[in-house]
Amino acid sequence: MSVALQHLVNQPYKHGFVTKIESDTAPKGLSEDTIRMVSSKKNEPAWLLDFRLEAYRRWLNMTAPAWQNVHYPEIDFQAISYYSAPKSKKKLASMDEVDPELLRTFEKLGVPMHERAALAGVAVDVIFDSVSVATTYKEKLAEVGIIFCSFSEAVHNHPELIKQYLGTVVPPGDNFYAALNSAVFTDGSFCFIPKGVKCPMDLSTYFRINTEESGQFERTLIVAEEGASVSYLEGCTAPRFDTNQLHAAVVELVALDNADIKYSTVQNWYAGDENGIGGIYNFVTKRGLARGRNSRISWTQVETGSAITWKYPSCILRGENSVGEFYSVAVTNNYQQADTGTKMVHIGANTRSTIVSKGIAAGHSNSSYRGLVRMTPTATNARNYSQCDSMLIGNKCGAHTFPYIQVKNNSAHVEHEASTSKIGEDQLFYFAQRGIDAEEAVSMIINGFCKEVFQQLPMEFAVEATKLLSLKLEGSVG
Amino acid sequence: MIRADSSILLEVHDLHANVEDTEILKGLNLTVKRGEIHAIMGLNGSGKSTFAKVLAGHPAYRMTGGEILFNGMDITSLAPEERARAGLFLAFQYPVEIPGVANDQFLRLAYNTVQRQRGKEELDPLEFDDFVREKMKLLDMNPGFLDRSVNEGFSGGEKKRNEILQMALLEPMLAVLDETDSGLDIDALRIVAKGVNQLASQDNALILVTHYQRLLDYIEPDYVHVMEAGRIIKTSGKELALELEAHGYDWISGDKTRASGVQP
Numbered sequence: 001m002s003v004a005l006q007h008l009v010n011q012p013y014k015h016g017f018v019t020k021i022e023s024d025t026a027p028k029g030l031s032e033d034t035i036r037m038v039s040s041k042k043n044e045p046a047w048l049l050d051f052r053l054e055a056y057r058r059w060l061n062m063t064a065p066a067w068q069n070v071h072y073p074e075i076d077f078q079a080i081s082y083y084s085a086p087k088s089k090k091k092l093a094s095m096d097e098v099d100p101e102l103l104r105t106f107e108k109l110g111v112p113m114h115e116r117a118a119l120a121g122v123a124v125d126v127i128f129d130s131v132s133v134a135t136t137y138k139e140k141l142a143e144v145g146i147i148f149c150s151f152s153e154a155v156h157n158h159p160e161l162i163k164q165y166l167g168t169v170v171p172p173g174d175n176f177y178a179a180l181n182s183a184v185f186t187d188g189s190f191c192f193i194p195k196g197v198k199c200p201m202d203l204s205t206y207f208r209i210n211t212e213e214s215g216q217f218e219r220t221l222i223v224a225e226e227g228a229s230v231s232y233l234e235g236c237t238a239p240r241f242d243t244n245q246l247h248a249a250v251v252e253l254v255a256l257d258n259a260d261i262k263y264s265t266v267q268n269w270y271a272g273d274e275n276g277i278g279g280i281y282n283f284v285t286k287r288g289l290a291r292g293r294n295s296r297i298s299w300t301q302v303e304t305g306s307a308i309t310w311k312y313p314s315c316i317l318r319g320e321n322s323v324g325e326f327y328s329v330a331v332t333n334n335y336q337q338a339d340t341g342t343k344m345v346h347i348g349a350n351t352r353s354t355i356v357s358k359g360i361a362a363g364h365s366n367s368s369y370r371g372l373v374r375m376t377p378t379a380t381n382a383r384n385y386s387q388c389d390s391m392l393i394g395n396k397c398g399a400h401t402f403p404y405i406q407v408k409n410n411s412a413h414v415e416h417e418a419s420t421s422k423i424g425e426d427q428l429f430y431f432a433q434r435g436i437d438a439e440e441a442v443s444m445i446i447n448g449f450c451k452e453v454f455q456q457l458p459m460e461f462a463v464e465a466t467k468l469l470s471l472k473l474e475g476s477v478g
Numbered sequence: 479m480i481r482a483d484s485s486i487l488l489e490v491h492d493l494h495a496n497v498e499d500t501e502i503l504k505g506l507n508l509t510v511k512r513g514e515i516h517a518i519m520g521l522n523g524s525g526k527s528t529f530a531k532v533l534a535g536h537p538a539y540r541m542t543g544g545e546i547l548f549n550g551m552d553i554t555s556l557a558p559e560e561r562a563r564a565g566l567f568l569a570f571q572y573p574v575e576i577p578g579v580a581n582d583q584f585l586r587l588a589y590n591t592v593q594r595q596r597g598k599e600e601l602d603p604l605e606f607d608d609f610v611r612e613k614m615k616l617l618d619m620n621p622g623f624l625d626r627s628v629n630e631g632f633s634g635g636e637k638k639r640n641e642i643l644q645m646a647l648l649e650p651m652l653a654v655l656d657e658t659d660s661g662l663d664i665d666a667l668r669i670v671a672k673g674v675n676q677l678a679s680q681d682n683a684l685i686l687v688t689h690y691q692r693l694l695d696y697i698e699p700d701y702v703h704v705m706e707a708g709r710i711i712k713t714s715g716k717e718l719a720l721e722l723e724a725h726g727y728d729w730i731s732g733d734k735t736r737a738s739g740v741q742p
Binding site: 421424425426427429430431432433434435436437440444445447448449451 | 534535536537538557558559562563567568570573574576577578579580583584587588591592595627644648
């Protein structure tokens with residue numbers, strides 16, 4: 001399936017414009033000149049160029065991290081082109097031209113009809129008017145003062161907000177990949193919820209992605225002012241492809257007093273074929289700053305794609321009584337490798353955090369949980385509860401747990417639980433003897449295993465995620 | 479293949495089967511008609527449980543010879559779930575624990591799968607809840623078992639009752655009870671036997687795989703077979719079980735001349 005899909009998406013654009021694309025792509029390699037070029041192409045203000053250059057200078061003195069439990073050939077950062085004008089995707093005239101395998105995938109996932117068309121690259125106006133949907137959506141948000149737009153738009157329309165918050169959670173020199181992103185990020189999303197506003201609907205990047213490509217170095221910034229709350233959904237369950245192998249995104253969340261940010265991700269990037277050839281390398285820095293009193297940041301992620309996942313959505317719990325949550329399901333199959341987890345840094349008094357991580361490994365894959373719980377000296381009466389469960393399917397995969405716990409305050413309370421289980425032949429036979437085939441059995445076992453995490457997802461997302469998992473693990477047993 | 483005699487539910491001819499490379503079943507013959515109850519007895523290692531698993535199609539057991547006709551159909555190439563849907567049920571000797579999967583969801587999925595196969599109505603969670611609670615009364619089971627994970631943390635007796643509950647829900651044509659009596663105290667045994675007896679009818683059949691006579695005090699077999707070294711070496715009426723109880727298995731092994739694979 002994957003090969004056919006990749007083929008479909010990677011087939012070259014057949015209708016010309018080759019020279020135009022050439023002329024709008026920067027030469028390969030990274031230098032101050034490249035960064036100046038990216039910045040000027042985007043008409044950015046001087047302070048943003050300075051931000052990029054500072055990040056670049058720091059990046060030059062850094063080395064790629066090597067502590068993670070994944071293996072891949074060294075990346076040549078000078079072989080990447082860091083700027084490309086937004087490409088028009090190849091448009092198909094109707095659903096009849098779409099690869100039947102891709103349609104089968106959509107069918108299994110239950111992707112709504114109009115989304116299928118958009119995702120498959122069918123010219124959307126043939127099927128439905130996406131513009132009207134997006135416009136209605138934006139108008140509704142504007143009524144309550146919410147800003148939700150592309151990062152580039154925000155730089156031009158709301159420079160004061162970007163300047164105030166950009167890099168305050170993930171500084172330009174934070175880590176190798178974050179520094180790289182800070183230097184060369186092309187676009188992403190910006191979301192601002194003003195004081196006291198409860199966002200009336202889940203914000204989904206889906207409404208943005210159709211209009212422009214975010215590129216391989218995506219930047220997201222979400223700010224919730226005092227008493228504001230928002231639920232943000234990133235990604236979608238349908239398979240996503242990209243010719244760029246390296247992805248290094250940065251997501252920053254800022255929650256002021258009594259603010260609440262819930263960030264849910266379903267990641268299904270191309271994972272490589274069944275022999276481990278190809279697939280996206282996903283090196284992401286996601287961090288939320290619970291800056292105000294009683295603020296709350298909650299991460300929920302369902303990671304199913306990418307050849308390599310390196311991702312630790314974290315919470316800095318600075319405000320008193322602030323709350324951090326991390327709910328994660330990471331599924332790996334074939335030759336996928338995932339090293340994912342979280343960091344909960346407790347600074348404020350009475351801060352609380354919960355970590356629930358479910359790792360599922362099948363095929364020849366390797367799944368690692370890596371998590372840090374740090375209680376700083378000021379974190380009086382802080383509490384953490386961590387639960388890390390792994391499930392193995394077959395006998396060629398691996399599951400690992402790397403918990404790091406640092407406690408510098410005597411009144412802090414930290415709990416850690418871990419378990420490993422395996423879907424066995426006897427369990428599947430038991431289901432089979434009751435008439436239930438292996439596919440349904442695995443789906444039921446996996447859903448039971450992931451229940452606590454799926455409960456955190458918005459309803460529609462949860463239904464899709466459930467199907468996605470079954471699809472990912474299809475053929476891995478029996 | 480349709481046999482002329484439609485009263486025959488199961489015909490096993492010269493069945494041979496291996497676990498890994500060891501031959502366990504060495505030419506087993508058995509015929510079961512509708513409305514009959516058969517008991518298969520024998521020492522540990524005689525192949526009783528292997529026979530039950532081979533019938534159900536467990537992937538760890540490889541059939542190397544012979545044939546199995548179920549309801550006139552050759553089932554040897556069918557997957558275990560297909561055999562189950564065709565009406566063959568195995569009550570496990572050691573029911574497997576499935577953490578995280580709620581018992582009621584599991585039971586409903588199994589029930590609806592079989593209903594679909596039979597072209598009958600499927601039940602939604604609320605309808606099923608009423609239905610399953612009725613069935614549970616039959617086995618004196620606490621409805622609390624519905625919310626727990628399948629077999630997880632159940633006592634031996636609770637697991638066995640959960641097996642019979644599934645039998646009651648799925649209404650199989652042929653039920654094979656693999657040492658259902660082991661690990662049951664006398665009260666539980668009585669309850670389970672009562673449940674099984676209520677399910678037995680002129681249309682279905684039962685095979686009781688057991689080590690001891692005591693289950694047969696409550697569920698009365700039409701035939702008792704004795705297995706040894708992968709074969710049925712003696713078949714008789716229910717009185718055979720009592721003789722075994724009195725004299726032990728040596729009593730039969732010593733007299734191979736009486737061996738026979740066919741019922742009188």
